[in-house]
Amino acid sequence: MLPDKPGVYLYKDKYGEIIYVGKAVSLKKRVRQYFQSPDSLPAKVKALVENIDEFEYIITGSEMEALILENNLIKKNMPRYNVLLRDDKTYPYIKVTMNEEYPRLIKTRKVINDGGKYFGPYTDVGSVNQIIDFLNKLYPIKKCSSQVFQKNFKPCLNYHIGLCRGVCSSNISKKEYMEMVEEVLAFLQGNSNETEKTLEEKMKAASLECEFEKAAEYRDALAAIQMLREKQKIVTNPNNEMDIIVSAEAYNGTDIMLFFVRNGKMIGRESFRIDPTIEQTREEKIAAFIKQYYCDKALIPKEILVESIDSEYEAIGEWLSDIKGSSVNIHVPLKGEKKALLDMAVQNIVQSRDSFEERMKNQKEKTVKLEESLKRMLLIDGKIERIEAYDISNTSGADSVGVMVVFEKGKKVPRDYRKFKIKTIEGPNDYGSLQEVIYRRFKNYFSAHESGKNNGFEKKPDLLLIDGGEKQASAVQQVTDAMGLDIPVVGMVKDDKHRTKDLVYKGRLSGLKNDNELYKFVYFIQEEVHRFAIEYHRSLRSKTVSRSVLDNISGIGERRRNTLLEHFGSVENIKNADVDELAKVEGMNMKAAEAVKEYFANKDSRE
DSSP: OOOSSOEEEEEEOTTSOEEEEEEESSHHHHHHGGGSOGGGSOHHHHHHHHTOOEEEEEEOSSHHHHHHHHHHHHHHHOOTTSOOBOOOOOOOEEEEOTTSSSOOEEEESOOOSSSOEEEOOOSOHHHHHHHHHHHHHHSOOOOSOOOOOOTTOOOOHHHHTTSOOOGGGTOSOHHHHHHHHHHHHHHHTTOOHHHHHHHHHHHHHHHHTTOHHHHHHHHHHHHHHHHHHHHTOOOSOTTOEEEEEEEEEETTEEEEEEEEEETTEEEEEEEEEEOOOSSOOHHHHHHHHHHHHHTTOSOOOSEEEOSSOOTTHHHHHHHHHHHHTSOOEEEOOOSHHHHHHHHHHHHHHHHHHHHHHHHHHHHHHHHHHHHHHHHHHHTOOSOOOEEEEEEEEEETTEEEEEEEEEEETTEEOGGGOEEEEOOSOOSSOHHHHHHHHHHHHHHHHHHHHHHTOOOSOOSOOSEEEEESOHHHHHHHHHHHHHTTOOOOEEEEEEOTTSOEEEEEETTEEEEOTTOHHHHHHHHHHHHHHHHHHHHHHHHHHHHHHHHHHHTTSTTOOHHHHHHHHHHHSSHHHHHHSOHHHHHTSTTOOHHHHHHHHHHHHHHHHHO
8 A cells, every 4th residue: 555645656567677757746647647547548648557566665755855765766767757868968168176276367167166167058169169269369268177286397389479467476466466357257157348458458559569460360369259248148147047938749759948147248058858658748858857956056047937837836936946046936927028939949849859850850861861772782681770780990900999989770880889808819900899799789789688677788680790701700600690689780891992882691792872871881890980989998098008008116006007197297297307306206205216217217228
């Protein structure tokens, strides 16, 4: 008998996997609704109920506690019948590191409560870079991350070319430095008056000194700021800080658009797609979105505008207020400028949805044509929706690695990419390495299906593309045949100039040059898998080189090795540092520093 109390309920399938997490004011009343007559349930709820093998529940002290627990469990377990965000991208912010004695201006995709000031998010990465470059040129604050400067510290190149005032060598007072920082903050907060005034003064001074090129630079910068100000006109009260959330139903899910208003200005937006899920109202989907999106955000606005109200919003608002430390209001504006903003957002998402669906239609038609062309060229039947491509990379057999890249319906799926360190093959043996990679990949596939648990390899590809010719494809085919897998294995052949040329399947070559779209598609796949393999191999080799050199030094363990590399940036810089510099690094002492110098001195004499 379920209690008539608030709490969270968890539905599990026959494998013990959590497939749905829900919150209830009354567990007894809420759970009972799922087990009515099947004919009265919506189709997707019926599908959920048919997969429930067992359930658990957790009683909480209040609806607020249930809300927090529900959200944490959804984020942790990603149940397939819950509303889940498909979009995991993060947008950049501009950060002023006010937590440092001498603040810097940087781009970041992480927002944390560290005392820094964040501006954004910005949907255009290029604009972020331009703003940072512009402000760094106009206000020569320091660029380096160093916080402590030793006596007689030598300024870096930025100081000598006028991009830094040289705080490291006491060439500027703390007061003067912070005045520049305050002007940067004012600009980012939308008040460009001081910046424009500074530019005008510099432009006039340059003109009087007959430095006309410099004066022209200041003039152009002034024009750019004025243009930016025109694009960022105030749309609400300058003190307003709000997000606007709207939604639109699409053929394959729900589109959600989030608009950001900071200091009364619309500064950007993010788009999300929610997978089709059990029958829920628009308000319930928005509530699920708000809980997932804001639960780990350091920047929560004062207001969140929505199209219609839900009974859960009041509890969510209280929860967000606790996180923020001040009041957060979720509400529906009925008139005035906020209502106008909401209407504008609705128009945007409808237009965006229609445009997106048109692009999706064109993409689908293109994908179908590519699939048909591929099947016709290779003379194979069946669907080709999921393609996996493989490549091997090594240096004369050393640090040999294999990689897998994935394309579904003509588009790459980076979250499904996989890396493999070659374990059983010695020397430069691409055939053997490919066989090991394929064996490990499909051993994991069978393991996932036997255990009923996802391990990242549970999907079966419709086609395997192998970077190389007939011999590479044949080596892979031996493994798939031995494992009882009926998957076409195709080699991607390059010409003498390392350009994509043919496909080889069962010993038969098929030229690609006569089908331009298919050629571009295969070329892109081959370049992508090759790029991924090279990048992985280089990163692995770089770590190996650093490790093999520093770990040979007596008294230098993993912690000291990592600290030295972080401080000096490279093994070469460590080698060139003097004993005193080495000894001052955190965790080092004079004995360890002398060991480092002695090691490199002996190494040089041996070479």
